[in-house]
Amino acid sequence: MEVMDVGIGMERRKRPRKASGKAAEAEAAAAAAAEAARAAAEEEAAGWEEFEKRMANPPTAEELRASEESWEKFCSESWERFRDRWIDVWSHGMIPFDAVTQIPCMRFTDANLRHPDFRNILYPEDTLQIVSVQVKDLTGGLQWPLDVYGVVAVRDGVDRLRNVVFSRERDDCQSINEQGSYLTLTGPSRGVVMSHDNSHLEVMLKMKGTTEYEDKDLNKFVDSYRLGCFLPIEYTSKFCTVEMQYYTAFSSVEATIFVRVFKGRWPQGFRGVLTASTLKQRDVQISLLQLNDDELSVNADGFVKLSRRVICVEKDGKLGLSIFQQGDGGKEGRAIAGIWIEAEDAGKATHYMPVEALDCWMEVxxxxxxxxx
Structure with a gap:
């Protein structure tokens, strides 16, 4: 019997070779990228589908209210969770949650930067520059004006303790209205250092009622911030929205400001504001003191009692101080005096700002x- 040799006269089929080494890695990476792109496309398509469903069937007022209550509960619970977590990690059984930072401003003002003990441990840092905190968009039956008390504070990686921005007790409320709903900030007490690790903003504000039993929790939340964040921090409760405006001052140094009348007398009846700014954010004015029609309040050394005095300035930038006179009839105020001061690494420097419109000079x-x- 003749046996046919099927291998003769026929082209043998070759098996495909498997990629190896760098080629295999590139092939696997390409496959993973393709899979990720496919998953992203599916997720986007699902998102659009869900969006279209919501647009076709908008939520009812009851559903919106339930969503708001759920969000408010989450914010409140997140504050409680943050407190419990902080106590577990940072308290060490000794430090209370509401402990305030004991690290002062001007910590290294008198340091000899040429000395080896300081040369390699002191640096400019990226800092959180808090501009304002506003209560707005009242809901839940609340009406202006409001008497507000409570705490706004930040915690950074320097010591993880509260660096107080606003603090009022119930018997020392701040009255705010719709035209003036910004809180009068008294801090931070030192520069707030930013890093790639999360730092935190705490807000716990209350509205004073006729009796303490009638007080209401206006807003209570904790939010994190880190290097590179620029958007305002904003939270809405069932009663109001709290918004914090801020920016990052990159590679900055800390400036602590002292002001007094050097020549002439401060006029009674003047209304305006003393502000600070930096050259790189010159359009952002940070209120240091509201100037009302009464006399300036001064310390024993003659320096004006500022609401805030700590500002962080880019190392290669300038600190600006300005006096704005309040406009008539709600019009925007105009600057009547100003000065720019070069940033330094350490030391104190005194400058003089003429205020010709008020016939006096300010020592800064x-x-x-x-x-x-």
Whole structure:
């Protein structure tokens, strides 16, 4: 019997070779990228489908209210969780949650930066520059004006303790109205250092009622911020929205400001505001003191009692101080005096700002300091 050799006269089929080494890695990476792109496309398509469903069937007022209550509960619970977590990690059984930072401003103002003990540990840092905190968009039957008390504070990686921005007790409320709903900030007490690790903003504000039993929790939440964040922090409760405006001052030094009348007399009846700014954010004015029609309140050394005195300035930038006179009839105020001061790494420097419109001069002393993490 003749046996046919099927291998003769026929082209043998070759098996495909498997990629190896770098080629295999590239092939696997391409496959993973293709799979990720496919998953992203499916997720986007699902998102659009869900969006179209919501547009076709908008939520009812009851559903919106339920969603708001759920969000408010989450914010409140997140505050409680943050407190419990902070106590577990940072308290060490000794430090209370509401402990305030004991690290002062001007910490290294008098440091000899040429000395080896300081040369390699003190640096400019990226800092959180808090501009304002506003209560707005009242809901839940609340009406202006409001008497507000409570705490707004930040915690950074320097010591993880509260660096107080606003603090009022119930018997020392701030009255705010719709035209003036910004809180009068008294901090931070030192520069707020930013890093890639999360730092936190705490807000716990209450509205004073006729009796303490009738007080209401206006807003209570904790939010994180980190290096590179620029958007305002904003939270809405069932009663109001709290918004914090801020920006990042990159590679900055700390400036502590002292002001007093050097020549002439401060006029009674003047209304305006003393502000600070930086050259790189010159359009952002940070209120240091509201100037009302009464006399300036001064310390024993003659320096004006500012509401805030700590500002962080880019190392290669300038600190600006301005006096704005309040406009008539709600019109925007106009600057009547101003000065720009070069940033320094350490030391104190005194400058003089003429206020010709008020027939006086202001003495401005700035204490500069680097940071140590």
């Amino acid at each position: 002393t700035v204490a500069w300091s680097l940071f140590r993490l």
